Every structure is written in C-alpha cells, then in structure tokens.
Amino acid sequence: MTETDRLTLSCRLAALSVFRNLLQDAAVKSLWHFLQEPEPLTQRMAWYGAFVNALSESGEGLSEHLLRLICEDENAYVRTVAKGEKVPEGWAQNAEQELALLSALTELSAQELTEGLPAGLYVPVFENAPLDLAALYRERLAHIDRYGYGIFAGTGMFRVQEGEIIPVSAADTVTLESLVGYLQEREQVIQNTRMLLSGLPAANVLLCGDAGTGKSSTVKAVANAFFDQGLRLIELRKDQLRELPAVMDRIADNPLKFIIFIDDLSFNKNDDQFSMLKAALEGSASAKVGNAVIYATSNRRHIVKESFSDRAGDDVHRMDTMQELISLSDRFGLVVYFSRPAKALYLEIVHELARRAGVQLDPDVLDRKAEAFALAKGNRSGRAAEQFVQSLLV
Numbered sequence: 001m002t003e004t005d006r007l008t009l010s011c012r013l014a015a016l017s018v019f020r021n022l023l024q025d026a027a028v029k030s031l032w033h034f035l036q037e038p039e040p041l042t043q044r045m046a047w048y049g050a051f052v053n054a055l056s057e058s059g060e061g062l063s064e065h066l067l068r069l070i071c072e073d074e075n076a077y078v079r080t081v082a083k084g085e086k087v088p089e090g091w092a093q094n095a096e097q098e099l100a101l102l103s104a105l106t107e108l109s110a111q112e113l114t115e116g117l118p119a120g121l122y123v124p125v126f127e128n129a130p131l132d133l134a135a136l137y138r139e140r141l142a143h144i145d146r147y148g149y150g151i152f153a154g155t156g157m158f159r160v161q162e163g164e165i166i167p168v169s170a171a172d173t174v175t176l177e178s179l180v181g182y183l184q185e186r187e188q189v190i191q192n193t194r195m196l197l198s199g200l201p202a203a204n205v206l207l208c209g210d211a212g213t214g215k216s217s218t219v220k221a222v223a224n225a226f227f228d229q230g231l232r233l234i235e236l237r238k239d240q241l242r243e244l245p246a247v248m249d250r251i252a253d254n255p256l257k258f259i260i261f262i263d264d265l266s267f268n269k270n271d272d273q274f275s276m277l278k279a280a281l282e283g284s285a286s287a288k289v290g291n292a293v294i295y296a297t298s299n300r301r302h303i304v305k306e307s308f309s310d311r312a313g314d315d316v317h318r319m320d321t322m323q324e325l326i327s328l329s330d331r332f333g334l335v336v337y338f339s340r341p342a343k344a345l346y347l348e349i350v351h352e353l354a355r356r357a358g359v360q361l362d363p364d365v366l367d368r369k370a371e372a373f374a375l376a377k378g379n380r381s382g383r384a385a386e387q388f389v390q391s392l393l394v
Helices: 003-014 020-024 026-036 041-058 062-072 076-082 089-105 133-142 183-197 215-225 238-251 274-281 318-326 343-357 363-377 382-393
Strands: 157-161 164-167 205-209 231-235 257-262 292-298 334-338
Touching: 003 026, 003 089, 020 026, 020 062, 026 041, 026 062, 041 062, 062 089, 062 133, 076 089, 089 133, 157 238, 183 205, 183 215, 183 231, 183 257, 183 292, 183 334, 205 215, 215 231, 215 257, 215 292, 238 257, 343 363, 343 382, 363 382
Parallel strands: 157 231, 205 292, 205 334, 231 257, 257 292
Antiparallel strands: 157 164
C-alpha cells in the first residue's frame, strides 16, 4: 500500500455518511488517523498502536469488529428499512459503497497497512479475515425482525438506567432445559410468547406464587430461548414504572418483539406507581404497543398489600376502593400460579440437580438429607433444592 493509497483510504473513511457513527469507535478512529497523518512518524505510529490496542480490548479481529459495528449501528437507513418504508435510492447507493469500503478493510494485514514506512520499526499485528460485509448486511436487513439493529442486535436482555435502555453486561444465561419441574406452568408462558412472536394477540402475564419456585428464571429462560427468533427482554424495577410509556415509545417502531419484565411486583395501597401499571394493562395508548407484552412476577396473588385496617377504613365507597386494589392481577390476561412443590416434586428437582452436578449418593440418603435441609430452611422450593445440592459440593 502506497502513501497515496493510504491517503485515498482515509478520505473515503472521512466521507462515510450512512455508517458515519463508526468514526466514533476507538479502533476505526485510530486507524483513520493513522492513514491520514504522514508526519510526524511518532504520532502516526501512536495512532497505529492505539488501533491495535482497541481491537485487543474488544477481543475481536478487525473483520469481526467491523461486522459488529455495522450490525449495531442505528442510522437513518436501517431505521427506514425497519419501518418497512422505501429507502431513498441515494441512501442505498451510499450504503453499498460504504460496505464495499469496509469489506476492503477486512482484507488488509499489518504488513500492507505499514508498507513503505521506515525499516526497522516493530509493527504490532492484528487478526483479520476477508468478509463480504455487504452480503452479510443485506441478509440481516432481509430478516431484521429476527436480527434487530442498534443496541438490540447483539444482546438479549436490557435494563433502564436514567431513562436510557442499556444492555445487561452479565445477563442471566438460564435455559429452559436447565429448569426442573413446573412444565405445565412454563408451557403456558412459552405458548403465549410464541403468540407474540407470530404477531398474534398475546396476553400480559403474571407469574405468581411461592418464593423460589422459578418464576423469574422462567421469564429469563424464555427470553433466552427465543432470542434467535427476535425476542428481547427489558427489565423495569417497580420504582421505574413511570418510565414505562417512554420505553414503549422507544420500541414502538422496532420490528423485534419485547418482554417488559417487572420482577417481584407488589404495591402498597397508596403507591403512585399503581396507576401507571394499571394504564398499561388496560391498554392505554401511551403505555402499550403491539410488539411488547408485560411479564411480571409476584409472591402475592393480588399484588396490592392490604391490611385489616384498610377494610375498616373511612372511605365512603370502601368496597369499590377495595375491589380496585385487589383486582389489579385480574387485568393480566394470563395468570400462572407457581405453588410450593410437594415432597415428590421437591425430591424430583433435587435428584435431577444432583445428577447434573455429578453428586454420587444413595437415593434414600439423598432424600433424607434433602428433607432435613428443607425442614431447616422452613420450606420446600426449587431454590432450596438448588441450595441443598450446592451444599453437597462444598
């Protein structure tokens, strides 16, 4: 590669329009500066070193890095495609040219990039492999309802922080296959999720029942199971319910499908978050969209905490108020109850978890120890079974 070739390449990168956001990436930005600055040599090599370092920090080769960047880039072109609208011809032409340029970068080696520089310089190497980024990008656009774009392209679980939807860095990788028992309960959630993914009317779901029975794990396992079919999960804490309309607005035009997950839900009677969830469940235009459902878990069937003094209160229309409070759960289209496991199910869970963990114990001994552990804990549950098996591994 001659100095003229490097300068031409830097000018083409400078002119990126559709994928201009890539110039903010540390690796691409450093490479761009390396290509355009022949003097002084020390500064130029500093940019090159920063380029290789940024790739190392990402854990990717250049081709992998560029592929991830273009897939996660949220630009006017991909948003237009996602909405099913016609893309202006100029945009499409620019995108093809830029993808051809980025594909050419995947064919470069350290030796080619630094060709002609003074002899004796140590040049850090980097991983790279030829990729037809244009073809790969076209494939993703053709199935954008499964692949997604922007922050939703490579990650399945998200949370809300200061009003922004951000990926969960260490998302729970639980799978449906790893869960034991409660097959009928989970199947209801799975079938409802399939309805959502098929574009059919799907219900908001309340998973309620005893603690440690796998309600939250079921929701996360379902999200993981259907990631490749275009399902994403956004978790909201109860105190963030006021963010619900903004979250719904953010995903309304997205071709993916979403679970809005609210874990461990309960309200006091005067909780100001109550009305926000009620509006969403009743289909308020500001809090409901066609590509999302609410999945909530609660240890309480009626969600709203009620005391005996509430029943004796001084409200003129006391019964109407009480019904308003206790009927929130009825606004979920599907209520799935996870009851505390009977002895047989508890021991079934213990035996399966022990088998997976490689525990070698006589079945009768295992049963006795498991029952003693549950008695000490004060209850049988899937969580207690897991804790018991873990205790055997210590």
